[in-house]
Amino acid sequence: MFNRFTKDARFAVVEAQEEARTLGHARIGTEHLLLAIAAHAAAPAGTTLARFGVTAEGCRAAFDQDPASAPASDSHFDEDDAEALRAFGIDLDAVRDQAERAFGPGALDAPPPAPEPEGRRLFGLGRKPAGIVGHIPFAPRAKRALEGSLREARTLKSDHIGLEHVLLGVLGCDDETTADYFRRLGVEPAALRAGVLADLGQAA
Numbered sequence: 001m002f003n004r005f006t007k008d009a010r011f012a013v014v015e016a017q018e019e020a021r022t023l024g025h026a027r028i029g030t031e032h033l034l035l036a037i038a039a040h041a042a043a044p045a046g047t048t049l050a051r052f053g054v055t056a057e058g059c060r061a062a063f064d065q066d067p068a069s070a071p072a073s074d075s076h077f078d079e080d081d082a083e084a085l086r087a088f089g090i091d092l093d094a095v096r097d098q099a100e101r102a103f104g105p106g107a108l109d110a111p112p113p114a115p116e117p118e119g120r121r122l123f124g125l126g127r128k129p130a131g132i133v134g135h136i137p138f139a140p141r142a143k144r145a146l147e148g149s150l151r152e153a154r155t156l157k158s159d160h161i162g163l164e165h166v167l168l169g170v171l172g173c174d175d176e177t178t179a180d181y182f183r184r185l186g187v188e189p190a191a192l193r194a195g196v197l198a199d200l201g202q203a204a
Helices: 007-023 030-039 044-051 056-064 079-086 092-103 140-155 163-171 176-185 189-203
Strands: none
Touching: 007 030, 007 140, 007 163, 030 044, 030 056, 030 140, 030 163, 030 176, 044 163, 044 189, 056 176, 140 163, 163 189, 176 189
């Protein structure tokens, strides 16, 4: 069915929330989506990012340069976020239920565990958890990126929304925060977009 995220894309959206939680950020932004995509290094979008020198480690280092990042004072989930994600086939209530079945009640509300040794954590970098609990809302720019991923999939006549479409959605955001993040990564969004489209052409 059209307008449905692939498994990798759904996981990336959930991982973006977990990254924001670990970093102690108040909202999920385009930068967290980019970090989650970069972590999928074997996926087509991840390989394109790696070719341009964008890695999960580099994305994390770019966060460290941002003095404006601050812990959330209220991390309650925004129902508007849930509704927007349901339109893309991502049911965060179902994700929560699945996590609680696997790890016990309140699994997503508990503070993150202490970091494991380097190489064992998802992104390979040790960091003291910031203690953000509960759901973290999406920043408007992240919502625009997810909406943009649908437009990108339609334009490319795709019957699904994959990581590559989410990446194109992020690249389509022209707000100053997203642009500044790409500058800190040393990447020109227009060039990266051309690279993504070229790689998609090669894969077709």
